[in-house]
Amino acid sequence: MNISAASKAAGLPVKTVRYYADIGLVQAPSRSEAGYRNYDDASVRKLVFIRRSREFGFTIEECRELLGLYQDQDRTSSEVKRIASKRLEEIEEKQRELQSLHDELAHLVTSCRGDHRPDCPIIDYLG
């Protein structure tokens, strides 16, 4: 499988697939005589794992940990749960943040006439 086939199978851009090997997140693939990268199904599975982890917002370093656990027969689910719980808390923190931003901004936007005149509660609030 060359890199574009692997990229399609994994659902990641070619550049990203290369990048993940560059930073050692996945093992560097073998090469053809001409230097083309050869990917196999196992590598693609790891790339998919990383893509899904990234979609949850795990950092690259967390993906590295998770991938390690994925491949570790002796892992404990508590290690996985710890990482996932941490991410969940971050998400909840971000949600609270966004909620208060939303409420404030929505209020300002609603109270702004949005006409040709300069008076504006949004500007008043910021200034």
Place this chain on the structure above:
Amino acid sequence: MNISAASKAAGLPVKTVRYYADIGLVQAPSRSEAGYRNYDDASVRKLVFIRRSREFGFTIEECRELLGLYQDQDRTSSEVKRIASKRLEEIEEKQRELQSLHDELAHLVTSCRGDHRPDCPIIDYLG
């Protein structure tokens, strides 16, 4: 007012205050004989305006626009409202995203025992 006084008054780190002048977001301040930056109240007010705008998540470029409108007697509130509404929609989009991430991840975390055994629905889901 030297930079640290301005920084305190504006609620921004010294480095950030310098940075905002470097990128031309605010006018470069005048200098003392020794080359120290001198800030006045008007500059501090602009820095506060930028800090508040940034806290709402407006990009630097949007802050530049908003600051322009702030200082423009001939602005129309519709211009301000357009920028703010755009940001509000982004926030709402992000909220929807986070909500679905949250629900999925919370479900997985709940269903993971978190014990010494390797079985883990989180890993199963990602792999």
Place this chain on the structure above:
DNA sequence: TCTTGACCTTCTAGTTACTGGAAAGATTAG
């Protein structure tokens, strides 16, 4: 007067996770 500590300056480089583009070689379809 000297020194010490807290300022200030500029400059470079690092952060996160890619992404774009250039230059050049390989492969494939027609």
Place this chain on the structure above:
DNA sequence: CTAATCTTTCCAGTAACTAGAAGGTCAAGA
């Protein structure tokens, strides 16, 4: 045979700062 579509490497850019180094300045206390 050629044109299009791969592939490679390498360099640079993104956003918005932030860290740190090397060195100049200033005010207060001994």
